[in-house]
Amino acid sequence: MSIKDGWFSETEVLWPGQKFSLEVKEVLFHERSDFQDVLVFDSVHYGKVLVLDGVIQLTERDECSYQEMLTHIPCFAQGHPKKVLIVGGGDGGVLREIARHPGVETIHMCEIDSMVCEVSKRFEFCTASAFGDARLKLVHEDAAEFVKKEGNNGYDVIIVDSSDPVGPAETLFQPSFYQNMKQALAPMGVIATQGECLWLHLPLITTVLRACAEIFGSVDYAFTTVPSYPSGQIGFVLASVEERDLSTPASTPNAAMTEVLRYYSPEVHQAAFVLPVFAEKEIAGVRRRSSKE
Structure with missing residues (x-):
């Protein structure tokens, strides 16, 4: 466990030479699943924290900027999704x-890892509020x-919320996975991946x-700010079979959604595609934007 003198420090994996640390109030859970090390602790300023294989996956303080942007950019880019796949x-x-x-x-x-779902529900993370939704098949x-295996299943949106490309998530960054997602999309469908x-x-x-x-008609990149992620920033790969903006x-x-959103807005959606020089x-x-833009 990467906790010393009351502080948790991330394991260096894809960012050698730097670590992010949080002060720990209480360790709530620490076990190894069939796939990875799972740690949950309550922090001093960031609320409850979920850590997989030594890397922070979310904190309750700043999770909205990641969850909202990864979800709502593809959903509102598509327009009116009816069938959605979450990976x-x-x-x-x-x-x-x-x-x-x-x-x-x-x-x-x-x-893949049922333990992640179970600990999120057990410790009542603010993210774990919709597992009882009647529309869900988990x-x-x-x-x-x-x-x-799903093949041509007609998903309007596919969202890949994966950890980094090491361990169980490595296959989710391969071209063959993107090709299979293309086959599973409905016409005008959109994918978004971490x-x-x-x-x-x-x-x-x-x-x-x-x-x-090489696979999609439109491919683009957007980003958001997440203080507890490496360098305080993370991006999303967006793609659609058709050429589109x-x-x-x-x-x-x-109006109801606008009331509860903390980060996403149509203006932030557009701004997320404006990259630093x-x-x-x-x-x-390397991206593929609509020739009409």
Whole structure:
């Protein structure tokens, strides 16, 4: 356990030479599942924290910026999703946000590690509020195999809320997985995947975008700020089979959703695609934006 003198420090995996630390009030849970080390602790300033294999997955203080953006960018870019697939997301945050879309009729969720779901519910994370939604079908399987098996299932939106490309999530960054997601999309469907950090993983990001550009008609990159993530920032790979503008919402939140959102807005949606100069120089040549823009 990476806790010393009352402080938790992340394990260096994809960001050598730096660590993020949080002061611990109480360790609530620590066990190893069939797939990874799972740690839950209550922190001094960030609320409850979920850690997988030594890396922070969420804190209750700043989870909204990740969950809302990963969910609502593809949903509002698509416009009116009815059938949604969530890959990963065992803490329930993406599920919570999908459940806020009244037009969604079916939610499939594939999380390989049931322990992540169970501890999120057991310790009442603010993200774990929609597991009882009647629209949800939750399975615990290998996501790469699940998506391949699903075939042409007509999903309007597929959201991949994965950990970093090591361990059980490694297969979710391979071109074959993106190809299988393409087959599972409905016409005008949109995918969004966790896309790593511009400050730390730009070569990996451009590799993924280049591979996606061989598969999809539109491929783009957006980002958000998350203080407890490495370098305080994380991005998303967005793609659609058709050539389209993913940076402009095709619909907007209704009044009820607007009341509960803490980070996402149509304006923030569009701004998320405006990249800093150093990243724009690298990504501009590998993304695929609509020729009409």
